[in-house]
Amino acid sequence: MLTRKQRDLLAFIHKRVQRDGVPPSFDEMKDALDLRSKSGIHRLITALEERGFIRRLAHRARAIEIIRLPEDLAASGGFVPRVIEGDGPAPRAPATARTVQVDAIELPLMGRIAAGVPIEAISEVENHVAVPGQMLDRGGEHYALEVRGDSMIDAGINDGDVVVIREQDAADNGDIIVALVEGHEATLKRYRRQNGMIALEAANPAYETRLLREDQIRVQGRLVGLIRSY
Known part of the structure; x- marks a missing residue:
């Protein structure tokens, strides 16, 4: 079960990646969810990882992979796991994942x-x-x-x-x-x-x-x- 903020963040990331092929920035996530600081986004991303909706990639700064969506979001069609910005290392991504380079x-x-x-x-x-x-x-x-x-x-x-x-x-x-x-x-x-x-x-x-x-x-x-x- 996701909180409303967790679901809203996952939906926003999914929509932007599907539309643009690239993830939103942390500032864009913060503004989209009307949060005061990026630390709130980091907490939401950690929660999504713990619930199995995203996975952080090994040896990639701020890179994670969306691995599943709630049924209502997945039903909107076109979901393909992609790599988005994250904040730390994690297990190796599958070969199909797309990596976004971040300075x-x-x-x-x-x-x-x-x-x-x-x-x-x-x-x-x-x-x-x-x-x-x-x-x-x-x-x-x-x-x-x-x-x-x-x-x-x-x-x-x-x-x-x-x-x-x-x-x-x-x-x-x-x-x-x-x-x-x-x-x-x-x-x-x-x-x-x-x-x-x-x-x-x-x-x-x-x-x-x-x-x-x-x-x-x-x-x-x-x-x-x-x-x-x-």
Whole structure:
């Protein structure tokens, strides 16, 4: 059973690929579903994969294959599995799949970020990671961090994932951000203003929301993408 948003995304991708022969961009998917950020699209794509409607391709940045449709969509005719943009490696695609090439950009992997109890901030570059260009916001600087912990698991962010962060020093309510707490602890949480305080919300009921003064927190970036290895 698909949620309405999952079905709408699958239908939109299918329609565009059948019409144009190429997939829509993440920005086009976001606009079509009236979502605020591309991270919502990443969560929907992950859900579609888990339900067996799509499959991510091995060694292809942001490439997945549509492998089936719900009966009502398939009945509209003409369904042939095609490759569309995705966000990570997966099992090898069948020979009939069509691959869409996407430019990749190397970002500095700055270390690990806690999705749990905050850890010390890590600012030195440990490595570099190739990220699809369409995952990035235009006109901004980006970096990557490896996630440690499970406090954001209900937002689709798992231990071991690599998150792509756009550098910025401000955030809107609901954004998932990298927050520097009291100058030395870095954590990945959802940002909200609440009664003159800043709430850092987990996406796991096992973790409590932290309420801090504005002067205790410095926003260091906003989540724009996620890479998962299998």
